[in-house]
Amino acid sequence: SQQGEEDPQALSIQEGENATMNCSYKTSINNLQWYRQNSGRGLVHLILIRSNEREKHSGRLRVTLDTSKKSSSLLITASRAADTASYFCATASSGGSYIPTFGRGTSLIVHP
Amino acid sequence: DTAVSQTPKYLVTQMGNDKSIKCEQNLGHDTMYWYKQDSKKFLKIMFSYNNKELIINETVPNRFSPKSPDKAHLNLHINSLELGDSAVYFCASSQHRTGQAYGYTFGSGTRLTVV
Numbered sequence: 001s002q003q004g005e006e007d008p009q010a011l012s013i014q015e016g017e018n019a020t021m022n023c024s025y026k027t028s029i030n031n032l033q034w035y036r037q038n039s040g041r042g043l044v045h046l047i048l049i050r051s052n053e054r055e056k057h058s059g060r061l062r063v064t065l066d067t068s069k070k071s072s073s074l075l076i077t078a079s080r081a082a083d084t085a086s087y088f089c090a091t092a093s094s095g096g097s098y099i100p101t102f103g104r105g106t107s108l109i110v111h112p
Numbered sequence: 113d114t115a116v117s118q119t120p121k122y123l124v125t126q127m128g129n130d131k132s133i134k135c136e137q138n139l140g141h142d143t144m145y146w147y148k149q150d151s152k153k154f155l156k157i158m159f160s161y162n163n164k165e166l167i168i169n170e171t172v173p174n175r176f177s178p179k180s181p182d183k184a185h186l187n188l189h190i191n192s193l194e195l196g197d198s199a200v201y202f203c204a205s206s207q208h209r210t211g212q213a214y215g216y217t218f219g220s221g222t223r224l225t226v227v
Contacts (some may be wrong), residue, residue, distance in 0.1 A: 019126055031127065033215045033216070035215075035218075037153075040221075041115075041215075041221070042202060042218035042219055042220040043155075043202070043204075043218040044218070045216060045217065046205075046215065047130060047214035048214070048215050079138075086153060090215075090216070100145070100160075100206075100216060101155065101157060102147075102154075102155035102156075102157075104152065104155075105153050106156045107153075112162050
């Protein structure tokens with residue numbers, strides 16, 4: 001099964017700065033999703049982008065998808081200390097069993 | 113109202129024991145999943161059920177057996193627990209097996225510690 005991989009593994013920034021995380025995957029997808037996981041908690045769905053979409057916005061979040069490069073990026077603008085969490089991308093492959101697979105996540109720390 | 117609830121939240125048990133983790137979703141979703149998250153936060157799919165039918169069964173020891181009595185419930189039974197089974201287990205659900213509409217909704221996890 002394919003697997004998304006996030007980059008960087010860890011990111012440390014100051015409040016107010018922007019945070020960019022990337023996700024790469026291996027095979028054709030139906031959609032790609034980003035999730036946030038606060039320490040000791042479950043994953044929370046942030047945004048879903050379909051394979052025929054190139055960019056999507058939700059509040060301070062901006063997601064891009066480049067299917068030719070098999071990559072996606074998540075941009076968090078004007079970060080806050082409360083954005084401190086791990087961020088995961090998940091891909092649902094097209095065709096077959098639609099196995100939803102996650103990467104290892106990017107650990108984001110936003111310093112107040 | 114909790115959308116995906118799993119119990120227990122914490123489980124500490126000795127090697128060789130048999131244990132179960134329960135999961136229920138009240139979202140009316142068709143598909144449910146079990147994921148295992150290791151100490152490095154790597155999330156790995158274990159099983160998926162669509163309308164009570166097993167559709168994904170990754171390479172998981174047969175000591176792990178999922179059971180879905182109805183589409184709102186997916187329980188995980190683990191026999192002969194081993195130290196390497198220690199992890200956080202997450203239940204999730206989606207309206208469609210691609211998570212196309214609204215993605216996947218996760219439970220808060222069960223932290224299993226085998227001693």
